[in-house]
Amino acid sequence: MSTPAPLIELQAVTKTYGQGSTAFQALNGVNLRINAGEFVAIMGPSGSGKSTAMNTLGLLDTPSSGAYVFNGLHVENLSRDERALLRRRYLGFVFQGFNLLARTSAQENVELPLLYRGEPTATRHSAAKKALASVGLAGWEHHTPAELSGGQQQRVAIARAIVTEPTVLLADEPTGNLDTHRSHEIMELLWRLNVDHGITVLMVTHEADMAAYAKRIVHFVDGVVDSDSPNPHPAALQHVPAAEVA
Template sequence: MMSKPNPEVLVRLTAACKDYGATLAAVRALDDLSLTIAKGEFVAIVGTSGSGKSTLLNVLGCLDDPSSGRYELAGIDPAKLDAAERAIVRNRLVGFVFQSFNLLPRSTALENCELPLLYRGVPPGERRARATRALESMGLARRVHHRPAQLSGGQQQRVAIARAIVTNPPLLLADEPTGNLDSRTSYEVLALLQALNRSLGITIVLVTHEQDVAACAKRIVTMRDGRVIEIGRAHV
């Protein structure tokens, strides 16, 4: 299961293809894609709709396996794991943030944020303390007992980020995290992601349509038709 990886490499995708469906209706969503991401990087993935960005993120987050090629996350090949082992790897190594926040509507910010720790078997007192700290770090100290419907979009996304980082994952994956936010709120959320990257060294992979959002990253990977067509440095 474990190889001897370069300790600086967190994500290593090699010649990955991802095919959806069979025969005539088949779609090649990833096409011979290779990508290496070192610990501590902040990478933006850009590209037109349908270019394979979400598919790539799902592979990086061990939600899906490539149809061919190889993926290693921190030296672990998720394709070799059973469902339970895979869930543990995801819980330990990956935090996810989505465009639509994906919070449980009937649970408070605190309860939402505690969930990954509950799955991990952390006892209630410690769970509560860590979730509270994560929410505080997102500026939500006074909103812990609010439900999602009682929060603004930006606050809901900050709860989602708190939930994603409450386990201290080395890798944070964000799929259009500012897609439902106005521009001012978008910048607040991006500033928080940059702070997580700078101060905690969390590796961030952010999918976005918007060039100015991508400019917040240190590296920009441009996709087209399931391939990487350009890797560039952001000019900030």
């Protein structure tokens, strides 16, 4: 039986910023394969290339050389507009800063990606309400960010990321602004989105206890993948009844 093609593949990807004596090699021949439905944590010290790799995977930056294949499509050959279209259709983003509009309700914040797509009002309302409910915020649709806790604000940000039903969710230090309790709540939510909804989750983090929720942990050092290991016992499983895991 043939092995299915990966959803995402980086092939000998390099990324250089600047030129000449000031040039900085952020990625130095990265090879990485990610299958549909995986939950991958990307770790590494400052300057290791993990953030550049995430920006590349998220179509926010392009390789200097090498190939990036997304669902069979060579991304490095696409125009800026084509990459933007691919992002809107397949990717959702969650950042350390919640990036919510301050004077706008949770419902309206979540609707924004659908507004950019030109979806009709009724469709936006319904999808946003469903997304908020899926992150545990049913009944909070009309609250502004100032009326929500940090954990709730990040839940709104996650609802906004998944309202378009993306194939891949990219999370960059999603718990960086949260206390320990709220951090674990957000990680369990990301784990549920992966397990229950089949969303492929790629997460950059410097916190080992957050990475422990992933099914696979990739370490970057000096612009290359230093290690790539499965995590057979994700932390979220500690909170799931044995019958449900089975």
